[in-house]
Amino acid sequence: MTLDLRLAPMAAVTNAPFRLVARERGAGLLTSEEIDARALVEGNARTRELASHRPAEHPIAMQLLGADPDVLAEAARRLEAEGADAIDLNMGCPVAKIVAKGQGAALMRDPLAAGRVFRTMRNAIAVSLTIKIRGGWDARTLNAVEIARIAEREGVNAITIHPRTRSQQFSGLAPWEIIAAVVDAVGVPVTGNGDVRSHADARAMVAATGCAAVMVGRGALGAPWIFRGDDVSRDEKTRIIRRHCALIEEHFTPRLALVQLKKHLAWYSRGLPGAPRMRDALFSAESPAAVYDVFWRVW
Template identity: 45%
Template sequence: MRKTLQIGSVMLPNNLILAPMAGVSDLSFRLLCKEQGAGLVCMEMISAKAIYYGNRHTDELMVTTEAERPVSLQLFGNDPEIMASMAERIEDRPFDLFDINMGCPVQKVVKNGEGSALMNNPGLVYDIVSAMVKRVRKPVTVKIRKGWDENHVNAVEIARIAEQAGAAAIAVHGRTREQLYSGQADWEIIRQVKEAVKIPVIGNGDVTDPLSAEALVRETGCDGIMIARAARGNPWIFHRILTYEETGVDPGQPDMETVKAEILRHARMAVRQKGERTAMSEMRKHIAWYTAGMPHSAMLRRASSSISTLDELENLLDGAENGAVRTGAEHIR
């Protein structure tokens, strides 16, 4: 049976969530994941300071459509007043939830005391969450990690603080900041957080298929499942998990013709959103993710690194038929 998930005033149709991923979860990709059944999709993280200074690119990142809702907008920053005032400024935009980034591990973010660096300052965590909750009507959620490193594991403490400050839900990535995205996610810490708070807990880390999604819920008791890297080039993961929950059967990965069609759809959507030059440049990494593990995928990745137009992409994928491109494209016909 499909599990719904209530976060504050927002009811999600199911408990599967596309994680906010910088450079990945843009509008085009969110729509593809929504089509495949994601109950909530999250935007790329947005800098509160960039909103404050009127950054044009940031405004573009906040574009949403009714078709993808419910959708969550994730802010990052370390100043409670700026976070709260910028949340208040953009609240009337057509999205459903605010999320606060306390999990990003990249150096350019943490060196400013933002992202996962906030977990080293529990008092500031409370100040940021409470300031936003007081200023906006939409539910506020928080995304954290296990801790800074194995000597500073404090996800339970931070989750309790976020709950006390008024957070409506908390997502826990079972890796420390020091791990980045390496090693195995610690699901035990997700279980501990679930037992420590009353608000919904969303588990994140190492869910790659229906069986791992089922195992995460069984072992942690988490209310929601957040999927990040496993969704790259694989929006079908949401459909697979939902189908397995309802029927007990995993429909598996799509055939090559479907993959090819999805790459082209994704590219066309991205071109409409961003223009051909930017969209095709960004599609190169998506093509690598879509075709990972396929025969001759390395050849296809090399060939795709030089494409700059939709026509070139179509020719690349159809190249085996007319001999114009001798790459791994033939395997996805």
């Protein structure tokens, strides 16, 4: 069985350097971090930067966050014009200030409005339209199947589901049976997501749910070698980390590069004997050279 393993979108994490490393290590379709549709349409410089990608990232889905159908449609059109292979709608973001605007997971609460968003976006673009949903808003409103059926009817081409509810945030285990229910309910491909940390987990998810692909989020942090699933030697890991660091330095301004280096090197160091003591030094370092000095001593 070939396993279609994908990198999950993670805000401020799955930027171009990390996506490229994941692709080089065998990740399938990539997804950008969430992009604010309104800010993109208004030409916000930082948002435009977030929305950029490199040729080697294809195929890549660009993920939009928003609630207004017309704004989402316009943002989708622009991303398509800039080469996106698919447009993904974020229906899972749990952050309070996002859901207060009716965006992210809040879109799950209003199936009629969600249907209008799907229709307007579908009519705006020729590339695939995909959605990333949750099990529902809370335990009383587990409506992933209803939303998935509406999406299919409106021409959405594929669905990713992280089955926790918005209220659950990251607590408990992801209830994989909701993934299976969505797979059974629709004919479009369904990607399962939630708590996959190894190839064995991914195979178990496919066996339990029948999903067509598996998306890995936290399991790829500090471990972009997870996608091929073979044993990776220490030397190979070292090469991958060096490549990731070089891409970060090349891609970002020095200030942003420093933030990204610290964050990712802290993940790469997880589980190493000296890691807990290293963290303070790592996060107070003031230059890439100082960050590397701390990291490679522990690695």
